[in-house]
Amino acid sequence: xxxxxTDDRWAWPSMTLHWLIxxxxxxxxxxxxxxxELPRSPRYFWxxxxxxxxxxxxxxxxxLRLGWRLYxxxxxxxxxxxxxxxxxxxxxxxxxxxxxLAMPISGWLYDSASGLRAMKFFGAFTVPKLVAPDPAxxxxxxxxxxxxxxxxxxxxxxxxxxxxxHHLVQRDRTLSRMxxxxxxxxx
Ligand code: HEM
Numbered sequence: 001x002x003x004x005x006t007d008d009r010w011a012w013p014s015m016t017l018h019w020l021i022x023x024x025x026x027x028x029x030x031x032x033x034x035x036x037e038l039p040r041s042p043r044y045f046w047x048x049x050x051x052x053x054x055x056x057x058x059x060x061x062x063x064l065r066l067g068w069r070l071y072x073x074x075x076x077x078x079x080x081x082x083x084x085x086x087x088x089x090x091x092x093x094x095x096x097x098x099x100x101l102a103m104p105i106s107g108w109l110y111d112s113a114s115g116l117r118a119m120k121f122f123g124a125f126t127v128p129k130l131v132a133p134d135p136a137x138x139x140x141x142x143x144x145x146x147x148x149x150x151x152x153x154x155x156x157x158x159x160x161x162x163x164x165x166h167h168l169v170q171r172d173r174t175l176s177r178m179x180x181x182x183x184x185x186x187x
Contacts, residue, residue: 003072004071004072004073005072005073005074005075006075007075007076008075008076008177009075009173009177009181010074010075010177010178011072012180013068013072014065014068014069014072014074015178015179015180017061017064017065017068018065018178020061021058021061021062021065021100024054024057024058024061025058025100025103025152025156026156027054028051028054028055028058028103029149029152029153031047031050031051031054032051032149033149034047035047035048035051045117048119049119049120049123051107052107052108052111052119052127053119053120053121053122055103055104055107055108056104056108056121056127058100058103058104059101059104059105059108062097062100062101062104063101066097075177077089077174078166078172078173078174078177079172080170080172081166081172081174085162088162089162092155092158092159092162093159095151095155096152096155096156096159099148099151099152099155100152102144102148103145103148103149103152106141106142106144106145106148107141107145108127108130109130109131109137109141110138110141110142110145111129112129112130112131112132113130113131113132113133113134113135113137113138113141114133114138115132115133163175163178
């Protein structure tokens with residue numbers, strides 16, 4: 001079993017990072033949108049702490065993924081993918097990388113610049129504040145976090161839509177090679 005991606009398919013470290021980060025980001029978008037509607041009471045602090053801890057986990061995993069992507073490379077586009085389709089996919093992937101880093105960083109900056117109470121990473125240790133309380137930076141970070149969520153949702157729709165078009169219309173291996181090999185070679 002190879003750790004690095006081949007020209008032909010993704011290997012398990014990249015697959016694991018892809019699906020784990022995807023699940024965490026979907027959960028964070030849902031929790032984020034629900035929690036801002038909750039009454040601001042200590043009763044719900046745990047929801048905020050969960051959101052922040054999961055978000056910081058995404059930041060750590062994204063940095064790992066970026067390093068792994070540079071080390072392990074990526075498969076070539078499947079035969080039959082047009083140059084325009086490949087270029088669009090690459091643009092969307094790059095934008096998702098930027099947003100998946102910008103979301104946790106803006107959330108952490110918002111938390112820090114607001115002077116909110118200290119938070120613990122999954123209850124284990126106190127997360128340091130990035131900056132001292134700063135109302136202007138707080139507003140900027142909040143705007144990036146709020147609008148970034150909508151841009152990220154649009155990108156996820158494009159990305160997942162593209163994968164489904166490959167799978168259902170072009171009937172190629174673009175989606176299945178991001179799944180365990182047993183999906184491609186059922187016994
Ligand atoms: C990939 C990572 C993240 C995603 C996708 C995400 C997503 C979201 C979403 C969708 C909202 C609701 C925005 C709104 O409608 O106003 C939100 C709110 C919030 N997020 Fe995140 N978030 C992430 C990481 C973080 C991190 C790391 C922190 C802090 C350490 C954080 C702190 C907050 C806070 C404090 C709010 C509430 C803002 C308010 O009170 O209006 N987020 N997040």
